Amino acid sequence: MRVWKFGDNIDTDAIIPGRFLTIYDPAELARHAFEGTRDEFRLNVQKGDVVVGGRNFGCGSSREHAPLSLKGAGVEVVIARSFARIFYRNAVNTGLLPIVCDQADLIADGSEIVIDLTNQVIIAGKGRLPIEPVPGFLNAIVEKGGLVEYARSLTEVPLCTESRR
Amino acid sequence: MGATIVEKIFSSRCGSPVRTGDVVMAPVDGAMIHDITGPLAIQKFYEMGGVRVFSPSKVIMLFDHQVPADSIEAAENQVFMRKFAAEQSIYNYDIHEGVCHQVTLEKGRVHPGDLVVGADSHTCMYGAVGAFATGIGSTDMGFVLKFGSLYFRVPESIRAEVTGEFQHRVGAKDLILMMAGKIGADGATYKAIEFTGETVGGMEMADRMTCTNMAIEMGAKAGIVPPDEVTWRYMAERGGAAPVPLASDPDATYAEKRTFEVSDLAPQVAIPHNVDQVVEVGKVAGTPVDQVFIGSCTNGRFEDLKSAAEVLGSLSFSDRVRVIVIPASRTEYLKALRAGLIEQFVTAGALVEAPCCGPCMGGAFGLLAPDEVSLSTSNRNFRGRQGSTAASVYLCSPATAAASAIRGEITDPREV
Numbered sequence: 198m199r200v201w202k203f204g205d206n207i208d209t210d211a212i213i214p215g216r217f218l219t220i221y222d223p224a225e226l227a228r229h230a231f232e233g234t235r236d237e238f239r240l241n242v243q244k245g246d247v248v249v250g251g252r253n254f255g256c257g258s259s260r261e262h263a264p265l266s267l268k269g270a271g272v273e274v275v276i277a278r279s280f281a282r283i284f285y286r287n288a289v290n291t292g293l294l295p296i297v298c299d300q301a302d303l304i305a306d307g308s309e310i311v312i313d314l315t316n317q318v319i320i321a322g323k324g325r326l327p328i329e330p331v332p333g334f335l336n337a338i339v340e341k342g343g344l345v346e347y348a349r350s351l352t353e354v355p356l357c358t359e360s361r362r
Numbered sequence: 363m364g365a366t367i368v369e370k371i372f373s374s375r376c377g378s379p380v381r382t383g384d385v386v387m388a389p390v391d392g393a394m395i396h397d398i399t400g401p402l403a404i405q406k407f408y409e410m411g412g413v414r415v416f417s418p419s420k421v422i423m424l425f426d427h428q429v430p431a432d433s434i435e436a437a438e439n440q441v442f443m444r445k446f447a448a449e450q451s452i453y454n455y456d457i458h459e460g461v462c463h464q465v466t467l468e469k470g471r472v473h474p475g476d477l478v479v480g481a482d483s484h485t486c487m488y489g490a491v492g493a494f495a496t497g498i499g500s501t502d503m504g505f506v507l508k509f510g511s512l513y514f515r516v517p518e519s520i521r522a523e524v525t526g527e528f529q530h531r532v533g534a535k536d537l538i539l540m541m542a543g544k545i546g547a548d549g550a551t552y553k554a555i556e557f558t559g560e561t562v563g564g565m566e567m568a569d570r571m572t573c574t575n576m577a578i579e580m581g582a583k584a585g586i587v588p589p590d591e592v593t594w595r596y597m598a599e600r601g602g603a604a605p606v607p608l609a610s611d612p613d614a615t616y617a618e619k620r621t622f623e624v625s626d627l628a629p630q631v632a633i634p635h636n637v638d639q640v641v642e643v644g645k646v647a648g649t650p651v652d653q654v655f656i657g658s659c660t661n662g663r664f665e666d667l668k669s670a671a672e673v674l675g676s677l678s679f680s681d682r683v684r685v686i687v688i689p690a691s692r693t694e695y696l697k698a699l700r701a702g703l704i705e706q707f708v709t710a711g712a713l714v715e716a717p718c719c720g721p722c723m724g725g726a727f728g729l730l731a732p733d734e735v736s737l738s739t740s741n742r743n744f745r746g747r748q749g750s751t752a753a754s755v756y757l758c759s760p761a762t763a764a765a766s767a768i769r770g771e772i773t774d775p776r777e778v
Binding site for chain 1: 410500509515581583
């Protein structure tokens with residue numbers, strides 16, 4: 198997987214600017230991903246590429262256009278040291294896998310990495326960087342491929358019975 | 363062991379005690395959608411097999427980001443939502459009332475102790491009335507529209523005690539910018555910020571809204587002010603229920619307790635391109651500005667406009683500056699109109715626009731060209747937020763915005 202490396206506090210306005218929010222089609226949104234912030238991304242991104250950020254990736258708006266624009270570009274995984282809360286959840290819900298990796302800063306732009314989900318590790322050059330598992334309650338959604346698919350499998354929701362520490 | 367107000371709200375909604383860290387599928391008391399995130403939420407609702415929304419009276423719908431429709435696509439999205447509202451018997455405020463968060467509160471749609479979600483990150487503003495309110499994405503909202511509930515992890519709370527009395531022309535916006543600077547853009551991620559202390563207790567609702575609005579700028583899931591006499595009076599004016607006690611227990615467990623003293627606080631400015639890049643106004647005084655925006659869900663209320671007008675007095679805005687004033691709602695607009703503030707702004711050279719998100723949205727109007735500088739009372743100064751990614755946005759209070767618009771450069775409002 199080829200890496201597109203970004204820094205800390207990559208906000209949703211950078212991922213998809215406000216003037217494109219009337220668009221909901223992922224492929225169309227992908228044509229504007231990181232527009233004005235890093236234009237070579239939308240021009241050169243390939244299916245299977247991976248976006249890597251630093252701290253607080255996806256901060257700002259609740260716009261789901263942000264994960265959708267990355268998905269539309271063929272990106273299936275975003276790695277960051279930490280994620281903003283709403284982006285993290287939107288990513289899981291739309292089937293874009295967010296991976297928390299404390300050592301994401303060690304991954305170089307343009308490098309090739311391998312993500313080994315079984316062993317919870319990213320192989321980047323000679324480095325093996327541990328990753329955090331997706332929290333338990335979100336795993337069911339990840340395994341279904343997104344919240345729509347998860348919701349379709351439900352006829353009713355078990356209110357307030359999922360409580361666990 | 364005592365509970366925080368957040369734990370109490372989740373426990374109440376669930377009918378059994380829940381604690382920080384618990385993950386619950388909790389029923390919501392309200393769900394807000396607007397013209398940007400609403401169409402996708404409705405699409406997801408249908409994709410999930412949705413037929414009827416969980417409770418039409420709990421769905422709050424309005425358009426504020428691109429109003430009146432500024433493109434054919436925006437117009438089509440609004441038509442799509444109008445059809446959905448009619449089909450589902452949802453009351454739609456449409457383009458008539460103003461910015462979603464202001465309208466939701468002023469119409470009394472959120473009550474102390476409620477659990478509310480909105481498909482907009484600044485939904486956390488509703489915590490000003492003692493509700494737990496958080497922003498969610500469109501797919502989560504589709505789920506809420508269908509099932510009336512959502513997964514929540516009950517968050518830890520940060521207790522922010524605010525003490526002291528503000529200096530003249532220093533206020534809530536300066537406080538929340540100062541807090542963002544100290545806590546950082548991700549310092550409260552996944553947590554709730556509970557605003558307490560004599561200074562918060564002494565604030566009217568407008569200032570409390572300014573504070574809770576920007577909790578998200580520290581990564582927080584919610585901001586909340588425990589309800590007091592000010593809250594219950596605000597609710598009573600909206601036909602709300604009788605007061606009930608709702609506060610954190612003295613022995614509640616907090617992730618962190620912090621104190622913020624405001625007596626010596628100078629006007630604050632967030633400099634490009636992050637909300638936590640905060641300095642005293644003196645550090646950037648003299649910076650020329652091309653556009654000044656007074657408005658938004660953060661600072662578009664009557665009290666904010668009054669504060670700007672008080673600085674303005676009989677002076678005029680600089681010819682070098684485009685001053686855009688946008689009341690946050692029709693109600694606030696009328697208050698300002700009747701108080702003579704609108705005439706004062708227009709006479710001074712401002713453009714006064716109808717209630718909407720305006721330049722804060724960065725897609726409708728009031729966009730910036732490369733190398734232009736905007737000073738704004740809104741909540742985000744991200745690169746490209748108000749137009750070109752080569753433009754700069756500074757954030758400040760209405761008083762600082764007015765002072766700077768008069769001089770044509772960033773100015774300490776205490777010096778005008």
